[in-house]
Amino acid sequence: MKWSNKEIRKWLRILHRDLGYLMVGLSIIYGVSGYILNHINGADPAFKKEDKSITIKKDLTQKELLSEWNQLENNPKAKKVLRINEDHYRLMLDGGVGIYEVHSGTIDYQLYSKKPIIYFFNKLHYNKVKYWTWISDIFAFTLVFFALSGLFLVKGTKGIKGRGKWYLIAGIVIPLLFLLWM
Template structure:
């Protein structure tokens, strides 16, 4: 039986998954900042509106969804909230913001940003196919990591002398970050 060449296996798996690794990293960066901007959407139109709102205690999901329909929004309702005197409704492709006091506001319409919106789906997709594919990808990353540990022979930079310490630090760092800032 032929001996497995871990250096070649490591190299070939690395080449095979480089595109997906970059896509996941790019998607992850955008997902980390999705509250600050709409990375998967961009504004195409802003329309001024004026509506009469009921008392804040009467505003709920049903009211928000119905108001959206009255305003001509027919896409999927996501959520509604009232914050700092502003009534906000989020739909799949529209955001509505209305000043609670004056009833004046705006509808912002969005369309999907090509490539970016598809890349962000890498972190959101829950189809059975994608879950299995992601599991295979995760196992491959583990394989790449483990084959990388045995590529460097004995010496001052080997797994035995230095690598394991850096690997432990790589596990401890995010755990500390989560404990301190999570």
């Protein structure tokens, strides 16, 4: 059976449309997490950071500091205390980290909590969910299909033979310019 250009275009349109509906959720996840990851600014966007400071007894040893911290109420448990230098200790906290200044007794610390939706989106984006590679690969191949099938959906002066070719050329040239510019 020989297919006409009209029949090919019809089936490309059907597949393009139906796969497009199927891939909306994945497109949103990759789009949102991609945008967020592009604008990290040195902090993990999947976590909210809360800065805190308290003052406790000064001149404590590592062991005393661990005991003193873990007796405080409304603070996360300290797992470990590490010496930084003569004047400072690092507190490794459940969900955070702190710095104890020996001579003042001041502890400046940060607590981190997950932003559930962003955390989940980023886990998917980074492919850190079991079996997600299959979905991710299907999505990647679907994007390639969208790109190629989209070339032939419109015919005439607005299609690939008309102004479409200029957009296609621009879409190829832009990443090449960045490659040459690097």
